[in-house]
Amino acid sequence: CAIRGRRARRQASSKSLALPPGSMGWPYVGETFQLYSSKNPNVFFARKQNRHGPIFKTHILGCPCVMVSSPEAARFVLVTQAHLFKPTFPASKERMLGPQAIFFQQGDYHTPTSAASSSPRLLPEAIRAPPALPRPSRPSRCGASSYALNVALLSIFGEEEMRYIEELKQCYLTLEKGYNSMPVNLPGTLFHKAMKARKRLGAIVAHIISARRERQRGSDLLASFLDDREALTDAQIADNVIGVIFAARDTTASVLTWMVKFLGDHPSVLKAVIDEQQEIARSKGSSGEPLTWADTRRMRMTSRVIQETMRVASILSFTFREAVEDVEYQGYLIPKGWKVLPLFRNIHHSPDHFPCPEKFDPSRFEVAPKPNTFMPFGNGTHSCPGNELAKLEMLVLFHHLATKYRWSTSKSESGVQFGPFALPLNGLPMTFTRKHDY
Protein backbone atom coordinates (compact mmCIF):
# COMPACT_ATOMS: atom_id res chain seq x y z
CA CYS A 1 0.00 0.00 0.00
CA ALA A 2 2.85 2.36 0.91
CA ILE A 3 4.54 1.42 -2.36
CA ARG A 4 1.32 2.09 -4.30
CA GLY A 5 1.07 5.46 -2.61
CA ARG A 6 4.66 6.36 -3.48
CA ARG A 7 4.13 5.26 -7.10
CA ALA A 8 0.88 7.27 -7.37
CA ARG A 9 2.63 10.35 -5.97
CA ARG A 10 5.54 9.82 -8.38
CA GLN A 11 3.15 9.46 -11.32
CA ALA A 12 1.28 12.59 -10.29
CA SER A 13 4.48 14.59 -9.96
CA SER A 14 5.95 13.15 -13.22
CA LYS A 15 2.88 14.49 -15.07
CA SER A 16 4.02 18.02 -14.25
CA LEU A 17 7.55 17.46 -15.58
CA ALA A 18 8.54 18.57 -19.08
CA LEU A 19 9.96 16.26 -21.71
CA PRO A 20 13.57 17.03 -22.69
CA PRO A 21 13.98 19.51 -25.59
CA GLY A 22 14.29 18.19 -29.15
CA SER A 23 12.25 17.25 -32.19
CA MET A 24 10.50 13.98 -33.07
CA GLY A 25 10.77 14.27 -36.90
CA TRP A 26 8.32 12.62 -39.29
CA PRO A 27 5.52 10.29 -38.15
CA TYR A 28 6.81 6.70 -37.60
CA VAL A 29 10.25 7.14 -39.26
CA GLY A 30 11.06 10.06 -36.97
CA GLU A 31 14.67 11.13 -37.53
CA THR A 32 16.07 7.69 -38.45
CA PHE A 33 16.98 8.85 -41.93
CA GLN A 34 18.83 11.95 -40.70
CA LEU A 35 20.88 9.77 -38.34
CA TYR A 36 21.82 6.93 -40.70
CA SER A 37 22.09 8.87 -43.98
CA SER A 38 24.84 11.12 -42.68
CA LYS A 39 28.32 9.88 -43.68
CA ASN A 40 29.49 10.87 -40.26
CA PRO A 41 27.14 10.16 -37.31
CA ASN A 42 29.00 12.80 -35.28
CA VAL A 43 27.23 15.41 -37.41
CA PHE A 44 23.73 14.33 -36.30
CA PHE A 45 24.67 13.99 -32.64
CA ALA A 46 26.77 17.15 -32.48
CA ARG A 47 24.04 19.25 -34.15
CA LYS A 48 21.46 17.97 -31.68
CA GLN A 49 23.71 18.46 -28.71
CA ASN A 50 24.70 22.00 -29.76
CA ARG A 51 21.06 22.95 -30.17
CA HIS A 52 19.54 21.23 -27.12
CA GLY A 53 22.34 20.41 -24.66
CA PRO A 54 23.37 17.01 -23.23
CA ILE A 55 19.83 15.58 -22.95
CA PHE A 56 17.35 15.71 -25.84
CA LYS A 57 14.45 13.80 -27.28
CA THR A 58 14.18 12.35 -30.80
CA HIS A 59 12.49 9.44 -32.63
CA ILE A 60 14.53 6.73 -34.37
CA LEU A 61 13.89 3.15 -35.56
CA GLY A 62 10.21 3.49 -34.75
CA CYS A 63 10.74 4.44 -31.09
CA PRO A 64 10.54 7.68 -29.10
CA CYS A 65 13.94 8.18 -27.50
CA VAL A 66 15.81 10.31 -25.04
CA MET A 67 19.50 10.65 -25.90
CA VAL A 68 21.99 11.54 -23.19
CA SER A 69 25.53 12.65 -23.87
CA SER A 70 27.19 13.53 -20.57
CA PRO A 71 29.31 11.06 -18.56
CA GLU A 72 27.07 11.72 -15.53
CA ALA A 73 23.86 10.89 -17.42
CA ALA A 74 25.39 7.73 -18.93
CA ARG A 75 26.40 6.64 -15.42
CA PHE A 76 22.87 7.38 -14.13
CA VAL A 77 21.31 5.14 -16.82
CA LEU A 78 23.88 2.33 -16.93
CA VAL A 79 25.14 2.16 -13.36
CA THR A 80 23.55 4.04 -10.47
CA GLN A 81 19.89 3.81 -11.59
CA ALA A 82 20.31 0.80 -13.91
CA HIS A 83 17.27 -0.89 -12.30
CA LEU A 84 15.03 1.79 -13.87
CA PHE A 85 16.21 0.94 -17.42
CA LYS A 86 16.05 -2.46 -19.09
CA PRO A 87 18.22 -3.49 -22.04
CA THR A 88 16.28 -3.70 -25.29
CA PHE A 89 16.82 -4.26 -29.05
CA PRO A 90 14.62 -3.79 -32.13
CA ALA A 91 12.13 -6.70 -32.37
CA SER A 92 13.65 -8.57 -35.35
CA LYS A 93 17.08 -8.71 -33.69
CA GLU A 94 15.63 -9.93 -30.43
CA ARG A 95 13.88 -12.88 -32.18
CA MET A 96 17.04 -13.90 -33.98
CA LEU A 97 19.36 -13.64 -31.04
CA GLY A 98 16.88 -15.44 -28.85
CA PRO A 99 14.84 -13.77 -26.14
CA GLN A 100 16.76 -15.50 -23.35
CA ALA A 101 20.15 -14.09 -24.37
CA ILE A 102 22.03 -12.24 -21.66
CA PHE A 103 21.51 -8.81 -23.30
CA PHE A 104 17.81 -8.75 -22.54
CA GLN A 105 18.02 -9.98 -18.96
CA GLN A 106 18.09 -8.30 -15.63
CA GLY A 107 18.22 -9.40 -12.02
CA ASP A 108 18.18 -13.07 -10.98
CA TYR A 109 18.66 -14.62 -14.42
CA HIS A 110 21.17 -12.07 -15.68
CA THR A 111 23.49 -12.56 -12.71
CA PRO A 112 24.40 -16.28 -13.18
CA THR A 113 24.48 -15.93 -16.97
CA SER A 114 26.72 -12.94 -16.75
CA ALA A 115 28.94 -14.59 -14.15
CA ALA A 116 29.40 -17.50 -16.56
CA SER A 117 30.22 -15.32 -19.53
CA SER A 118 32.44 -12.94 -17.62
CA SER A 119 34.44 -15.66 -15.88
CA PRO A 120 38.04 -16.01 -17.01
CA ARG A 121 36.68 -18.63 -19.42
CA LEU A 122 36.11 -15.95 -21.98
CA LEU A 123 39.88 -16.13 -21.94
CA PRO A 124 39.97 -19.87 -22.59
CA GLU A 125 42.88 -21.81 -21.16
CA ALA A 126 44.20 -22.30 -24.67
CA ILE A 127 44.62 -18.55 -24.98
CA ARG A 128 45.41 -17.39 -21.49
CA ALA A 129 47.82 -19.96 -20.18
CA PRO A 130 51.35 -20.16 -21.48
CA PRO A 131 52.91 -21.52 -23.51
CA ALA A 132 50.97 -20.84 -26.69
CA LEU A 133 48.66 -18.16 -28.00
CA PRO A 134 46.93 -19.24 -31.19
CA ARG A 135 48.42 -18.02 -34.44
CA PRO A 136 45.92 -16.32 -36.72
CA SER A 137 45.68 -17.90 -40.14
CA ARG A 138 47.32 -16.14 -43.11
CA PRO A 139 45.65 -12.75 -43.54
CA SER A 140 45.45 -13.17 -47.31
CA ARG A 141 42.86 -15.87 -46.73
CA CYS A 142 41.27 -14.46 -43.64
CA GLY A 143 39.45 -11.15 -43.19
CA ALA A 144 38.92 -9.42 -39.85
CA SER A 145 35.40 -10.84 -39.41
CA SER A 146 36.47 -14.37 -40.21
CA TYR A 147 39.32 -14.12 -37.67
CA ALA A 148 36.95 -12.74 -35.02
CA LEU A 149 34.36 -15.44 -35.77
CA ASN A 150 36.97 -18.20 -35.41
CA VAL A 151 38.16 -16.84 -32.07
CA ALA A 152 34.55 -16.52 -30.83
CA LEU A 153 33.72 -20.12 -31.78
CA LEU A 154 36.96 -21.39 -30.24
CA SER A 155 36.25 -19.54 -26.98
CA ILE A 156 32.74 -20.92 -26.78
CA PHE A 157 33.24 -24.53 -27.86
CA GLY A 158 36.97 -25.17 -27.41
CA GLU A 159 39.00 -27.23 -29.86
CA GLU A 160 37.10 -30.44 -29.25
CA GLU A 161 34.06 -29.43 -31.28
CA MET A 162 36.03 -28.41 -34.37
CA ARG A 163 34.08 -30.88 -36.51
CA TYR A 164 30.95 -28.75 -36.06
CA ILE A 165 32.68 -25.44 -36.65
CA GLU A 166 32.16 -25.19 -40.42
CA GLU A 167 28.43 -25.88 -40.17
CA LEU A 168 28.07 -23.52 -37.20
CA LYS A 169 29.78 -20.80 -39.24
CA GLN A 170 27.55 -21.32 -42.27
CA CYS A 171 24.40 -21.16 -40.14
CA TYR A 172 25.63 -18.08 -38.33
CA LEU A 173 26.48 -16.26 -41.59
CA THR A 174 22.95 -16.95 -42.94
CA LEU A 175 21.43 -15.82 -39.66
CA GLU A 176 23.46 -12.63 -39.71
CA LYS A 177 22.18 -11.59 -43.14
CA GLY A 178 18.73 -11.32 -41.60
CA TYR A 179 19.67 -9.17 -38.58
CA ASN A 180 18.59 -5.91 -40.18
CA SER A 181 15.68 -7.36 -42.22
CA MET A 182 12.00 -6.67 -41.75
CA PRO A 183 10.54 -9.43 -39.52
CA VAL A 184 8.40 -11.04 -42.28
CA ASN A 185 8.51 -14.82 -41.90
CA LEU A 186 7.53 -15.89 -45.47
CA PRO A 187 9.51 -18.40 -47.60
CA GLY A 188 12.18 -16.62 -49.65
CA THR A 189 12.61 -13.64 -47.31
CA LEU A 190 15.94 -12.98 -45.61
CA PHE A 191 14.16 -13.15 -42.28
CA HIS A 192 12.74 -16.61 -43.06
CA LYS A 193 16.17 -17.95 -44.12
CA ALA A 194 17.69 -16.47 -41.00
CA MET A 195 15.08 -18.09 -38.73
CA LYS A 196 15.70 -21.47 -40.41
CA ALA A 197 19.45 -21.10 -39.88
CA ARG A 198 18.79 -20.15 -36.29
CA LYS A 199 16.77 -23.33 -35.75
CA ARG A 200 19.61 -25.44 -37.19
CA LEU A 201 22.14 -23.59 -35.01
CA GLY A 202 19.98 -24.33 -31.96
CA ALA A 203 19.86 -28.04 -32.93
CA ILE A 204 23.67 -28.29 -33.31
CA VAL A 205 24.21 -26.53 -29.98
CA ALA A 206 21.65 -28.85 -28.30
CA HIS A 207 23.52 -31.86 -29.75
CA ILE A 208 26.88 -30.57 -28.44
CA ILE A 209 25.31 -29.89 -25.02
CA SER A 210 23.90 -33.40 -24.68
CA ALA A 211 27.24 -34.96 -25.70
CA ARG A 212 29.04 -32.71 -23.21
CA ARG A 213 26.74 -33.75 -20.37
CA GLU A 214 27.85 -37.38 -20.91
CA ARG A 215 31.51 -36.71 -20.35
CA GLN A 216 34.09 -34.49 -18.66
CA ARG A 217 33.52 -30.81 -19.22
CA GLY A 218 36.06 -28.65 -21.04
CA SER A 219 37.44 -25.27 -20.03
CA ASP A 220 35.53 -23.13 -22.53
CA LEU A 221 32.54 -20.83 -22.25
CA LEU A 222 30.06 -23.63 -22.92
CA ALA A 223 31.50 -25.44 -19.90
CA SER A 224 30.79 -22.33 -17.78
CA PHE A 225 27.18 -22.31 -18.93
CA LEU A 226 26.87 -26.03 -18.15
CA ASP A 227 28.35 -25.52 -14.67
CA ASP A 228 25.37 -23.28 -14.03
CA ARG A 229 23.10 -26.17 -14.97
CA GLU A 230 20.59 -25.52 -12.20
CA ALA A 231 20.14 -21.97 -13.40
CA LEU A 232 20.23 -22.42 -17.20
CA THR A 233 18.09 -24.58 -19.50
CA ASP A 234 19.35 -25.88 -22.87
CA ALA A 235 17.29 -23.22 -24.67
CA GLN A 236 18.83 -20.50 -22.50
CA ILE A 237 22.31 -21.82 -23.23
CA ALA A 238 21.62 -21.92 -26.99
CA ASP A 239 20.32 -18.31 -26.97
CA ASN A 240 23.40 -17.21 -25.09
CA VAL A 241 25.80 -19.02 -27.40
CA ILE A 242 24.25 -17.23 -30.40
CA GLY A 243 24.24 -13.96 -28.45
CA VAL A 244 27.93 -14.24 -27.64
CA ILE A 245 28.84 -14.95 -31.28
CA PHE A 246 26.87 -11.84 -32.27
CA ALA A 247 28.51 -9.71 -29.56
CA ALA A 248 32.01 -10.99 -30.30
CA ARG A 249 32.31 -11.06 -34.05
CA ASP A 250 31.44 -7.81 -35.76
CA THR A 251 32.53 -5.67 -32.84
CA THR A 252 36.08 -7.01 -32.82
CA ALA A 253 36.23 -7.10 -36.63
CA SER A 254 35.15 -3.43 -36.85
CA VAL A 255 37.78 -2.29 -34.35
CA LEU A 256 40.48 -4.29 -36.20
CA THR A 257 39.46 -2.68 -39.49
CA TRP A 258 39.64 0.85 -38.07
CA MET A 259 42.97 0.08 -36.45
CA VAL A 260 44.49 -0.95 -39.79
CA LYS A 261 43.06 2.21 -41.37
CA PHE A 262 44.33 4.59 -38.67
CA LEU A 263 47.78 2.98 -38.69
CA GLY A 264 47.89 3.34 -42.48
CA ASP A 265 46.99 7.03 -42.11
CA HIS A 266 49.65 7.61 -39.40
CA PRO A 267 53.01 6.12 -40.51
CA SER A 268 54.93 7.28 -37.40
CA VAL A 269 52.46 5.46 -35.13
CA LEU A 270 52.66 2.37 -37.35
CA LYS A 271 56.46 2.46 -37.10
CA ALA A 272 56.25 2.63 -33.28
CA VAL A 273 53.91 -0.42 -33.26
CA ILE A 274 56.21 -2.38 -35.61
CA ASP A 275 59.27 -1.48 -33.48
CA GLU A 276 57.49 -2.62 -30.31
CA GLN A 277 56.36 -5.91 -31.83
CA GLN A 278 59.73 -6.61 -33.43
CA GLU A 279 61.44 -6.03 -30.10
CA ILE A 280 59.14 -8.61 -28.49
CA ALA A 281 59.78 -11.07 -31.33
CA ARG A 282 63.57 -10.49 -31.01
CA SER A 283 63.47 -11.05 -27.25
CA LYS A 284 62.14 -14.54 -27.90
CA GLY A 285 65.19 -15.39 -29.99
CA SER A 286 65.19 -17.77 -32.91
CA SER A 287 63.67 -20.61 -30.87
CA GLY A 288 60.28 -19.95 -32.44
CA GLU A 289 58.83 -19.88 -28.89
CA PRO A 290 55.16 -18.88 -29.20
CA LEU A 291 53.72 -15.68 -27.81
CA THR A 292 52.63 -15.82 -24.15
CA TRP A 293 50.14 -13.95 -22.05
CA ALA A 294 53.04 -12.12 -20.33
CA ASP A 295 54.32 -10.90 -23.74
CA THR A 296 51.02 -9.16 -24.43
CA ARG A 297 51.44 -7.16 -21.19
CA ARG A 298 54.56 -5.59 -22.73
CA MET A 299 52.65 -4.31 -25.78
CA ARG A 300 52.04 -0.86 -24.31
CA MET A 301 52.18 1.17 -27.52
CA THR A 302 49.92 -1.29 -29.37
CA SER A 303 47.48 -1.22 -26.42
CA ARG A 304 47.28 2.57 -26.59
CA VAL A 305 46.63 2.33 -30.34
CA ILE A 306 43.72 -0.04 -29.58
CA GLN A 307 42.31 2.36 -26.97
CA GLU A 308 42.61 5.38 -29.27
CA THR A 309 41.05 3.40 -32.14
CA MET A 310 38.09 2.49 -29.95
CA ARG A 311 37.69 6.12 -28.88
CA VAL A 312 37.88 7.69 -32.35
CA ALA A 313 35.85 4.98 -34.11
CA SER A 314 33.36 4.45 -31.22
CA ILE A 315 31.96 1.46 -33.11
CA LEU A 316 28.97 1.33 -30.78
CA SER A 317 27.84 4.94 -31.12
CA PHE A 318 25.26 4.31 -28.41
CA THR A 319 23.37 1.57 -26.65
CA PHE A 320 19.64 1.12 -26.05
CA ARG A 321 17.83 0.95 -22.74
CA GLU A 322 14.08 1.32 -22.03
CA ALA A 323 12.62 3.15 -19.03
CA VAL A 324 10.64 0.60 -16.95
CA GLU A 325 8.75 3.43 -15.22
CA ASP A 326 8.50 7.22 -15.47
CA VAL A 327 11.94 8.53 -14.51
CA GLU A 328 12.97 12.05 -13.58
CA TYR A 329 16.42 13.20 -14.65
CA GLN A 330 17.62 16.75 -14.01
CA GLY A 331 14.08 18.07 -13.93
CA TYR A 332 13.03 16.30 -17.16
CA LEU A 333 10.63 13.41 -17.58
CA ILE A 334 11.75 10.20 -19.28
CA PRO A 335 8.38 8.49 -19.83
CA LYS A 336 7.92 4.77 -19.14
CA GLY A 337 8.47 2.74 -22.34
CA TRP A 338 10.68 5.33 -24.03
CA LYS A 339 14.14 4.25 -25.19
CA VAL A 340 17.10 5.90 -23.52
CA LEU A 341 20.34 6.06 -25.45
CA PRO A 342 23.64 6.87 -23.73
CA LEU A 343 25.74 8.36 -26.55
CA PHE A 344 29.19 6.81 -26.17
CA ARG A 345 30.38 8.51 -29.35
CA ASN A 346 29.58 12.02 -28.10
CA ILE A 347 31.28 11.39 -24.79
CA HIS A 348 34.38 10.01 -26.55
CA HIS A 349 34.43 13.02 -28.89
CA SER A 350 33.92 15.73 -26.29
CA PRO A 351 36.76 18.31 -26.26
CA ASP A 352 36.16 18.68 -22.49
CA HIS A 353 37.52 15.16 -21.94
CA PHE A 354 39.69 14.62 -25.05
CA PRO A 355 41.38 17.76 -26.45
CA CYS A 356 41.27 17.94 -30.29
CA PRO A 357 38.92 14.95 -30.24
CA GLU A 358 39.00 14.26 -33.99
CA LYS A 359 42.78 13.78 -33.92
CA PHE A 360 44.06 10.19 -33.76
CA ASP A 361 46.67 10.43 -31.00
CA PRO A 362 47.38 7.26 -28.98
CA SER A 363 49.70 9.18 -26.64
CA ARG A 364 46.65 10.69 -24.91
CA PHE A 365 46.20 7.30 -23.23
CA GLU A 366 49.60 7.60 -21.50
CA VAL A 367 47.42 9.16 -18.80
CA ALA A 368 44.26 7.30 -17.73
CA PRO A 369 41.06 9.03 -18.93
CA LYS A 370 38.74 10.63 -16.36
CA PRO A 371 36.16 8.22 -14.85
CA ASN A 372 33.09 7.52 -17.07
CA THR A 373 34.53 9.36 -20.06
CA PHE A 374 35.86 6.29 -21.92
CA MET A 375 33.38 3.42 -22.27
CA PRO A 376 34.14 1.40 -25.40
CA PHE A 377 32.95 -1.69 -23.54
CA GLY A 378 29.95 -0.02 -21.88
CA ASN A 379 29.48 0.42 -18.13
CA GLY A 380 27.61 -1.24 -15.26
CA THR A 381 26.10 -4.73 -15.04
CA HIS A 382 25.71 -5.12 -18.82
CA SER A 383 29.21 -3.97 -19.71
CA CYS A 384 31.17 -6.26 -22.02
CA PRO A 385 32.34 -9.53 -20.44
CA GLY A 386 34.49 -10.18 -23.53
CA ASN A 387 36.65 -7.06 -23.24
CA GLU A 388 39.86 -8.82 -22.20
CA LEU A 389 39.44 -11.46 -24.89
CA ALA A 390 38.81 -8.77 -27.52
CA LYS A 391 41.94 -6.84 -26.52
CA LEU A 392 43.99 -10.04 -26.51
CA GLU A 393 42.75 -11.03 -29.97
CA MET A 394 43.76 -7.65 -31.37
CA LEU A 395 47.20 -7.67 -29.73
CA VAL A 396 47.97 -11.18 -31.01
CA LEU A 397 46.82 -10.39 -34.52
CA PHE A 398 48.89 -7.19 -34.65
CA HIS A 399 51.96 -8.98 -33.34
CA HIS A 400 51.81 -11.39 -36.28
CA LEU A 401 50.93 -8.69 -38.80
CA ALA A 402 53.64 -6.28 -37.66
CA THR A 403 56.40 -8.87 -37.48
CA LYS A 404 55.62 -10.99 -40.54
CA TYR A 405 53.66 -8.87 -43.02
CA ARG A 406 53.56 -5.54 -44.75
CA TRP A 407 50.22 -4.27 -45.92
CA SER A 408 48.82 -1.47 -47.99
CA THR A 409 45.27 -0.22 -48.10
CA SER A 410 43.60 1.05 -51.23
CA LYS A 411 42.57 4.64 -50.77
CA SER A 412 39.50 4.42 -48.58
CA GLU A 413 36.64 6.87 -48.69
CA SER A 414 36.19 9.07 -45.68
CA GLY A 415 32.92 8.40 -43.93
CA VAL A 416 31.19 5.75 -41.91
CA GLN A 417 28.75 2.97 -42.70
CA PHE A 418 26.84 0.83 -40.19
CA GLY A 419 27.01 -2.90 -40.66
CA PRO A 420 25.58 -3.01 -37.91
CA PHE A 421 28.65 -1.50 -36.20
CA ALA A 422 30.49 1.55 -37.55
CA LEU A 423 32.91 0.67 -40.40
CA PRO A 424 34.86 2.73 -42.95
CA LEU A 425 32.54 3.64 -45.83
CA ASN A 426 32.63 0.88 -48.50
CA GLY A 427 35.03 -1.26 -46.47
CA LEU A 428 38.81 -1.26 -46.49
CA PRO A 429 40.36 -3.40 -49.24
CA MET A 430 43.91 -4.41 -48.29
CA THR A 431 46.87 -6.20 -49.84
CA PHE A 432 49.20 -8.22 -47.61
CA THR A 433 52.73 -9.28 -48.51
CA ARG A 434 54.95 -11.66 -46.48
CA LYS A 435 57.91 -9.65 -45.22
CA HIS A 436 60.58 -11.90 -46.80
CA ASP A 437 58.91 -11.39 -50.21
CA TYR A 438 60.17 -7.78 -50.21
Ligand code: HEM
Ligand atom coordinates in the same frame (compact mmCIF):
# COMPACT_ATOMS: atom_id res chain seq x y z
C1 HEM B 1 36.36 -4.76 -29.49
C2 HEM B 1 35.38 -5.63 -29.34
C3 HEM B 1 34.16 -5.41 -28.50
C4 HEM B 1 33.51 -4.25 -28.19
C5 HEM B 1 33.86 -2.82 -28.62
C6 HEM B 1 32.39 -4.61 -27.34
C7 HEM B 1 31.51 -3.70 -26.79
C8 HEM B 1 30.46 -4.04 -25.96
C9 HEM B 1 29.58 -3.10 -25.30
C10 HEM B 1 29.67 -1.56 -25.43
C11 HEM B 1 28.70 -3.80 -24.57
C12 HEM B 1 27.60 -3.23 -23.66
C13 HEM B 1 26.33 -3.02 -24.43
C14 HEM B 1 25.26 -2.40 -23.56
O1 HEM B 1 25.50 -1.93 -22.45
O2 HEM B 1 24.12 -2.38 -24.04
C15 HEM B 1 28.97 -5.22 -24.78
C16 HEM B 1 28.24 -6.26 -24.23
C17 HEM B 1 28.54 -7.59 -24.42
N1 HEM B 1 29.66 -8.12 -25.05
FE1 HEM B 1 31.07 -7.06 -26.02
N2 HEM B 1 32.38 -5.98 -27.17
C18 HEM B 1 33.44 -6.51 -27.85
C19 HEM B 1 33.82 -7.85 -27.92
C20 HEM B 1 33.17 -8.89 -27.29
C21 HEM B 1 33.62 -10.26 -27.28
C22 HEM B 1 34.91 -10.76 -27.94
C23 HEM B 1 32.67 -10.98 -26.60
C24 HEM B 1 32.60 -12.45 -26.28
C25 HEM B 1 33.50 -13.35 -26.54
C26 HEM B 1 31.65 -10.05 -26.16
C27 HEM B 1 30.53 -10.40 -25.44
C28 HEM B 1 29.59 -9.50 -24.97
C29 HEM B 1 28.37 -9.89 -24.27
C30 HEM B 1 27.91 -11.32 -23.96
C31 HEM B 1 27.71 -8.70 -23.92
C32 HEM B 1 26.37 -8.55 -23.18
C33 HEM B 1 26.62 -8.39 -21.71
C34 HEM B 1 25.34 -8.17 -20.94
O3 HEM B 1 24.32 -7.74 -21.52
O4 HEM B 1 25.37 -8.42 -19.73
N3 HEM B 1 31.98 -8.79 -26.59
N4 HEM B 1 30.07 -5.33 -25.60
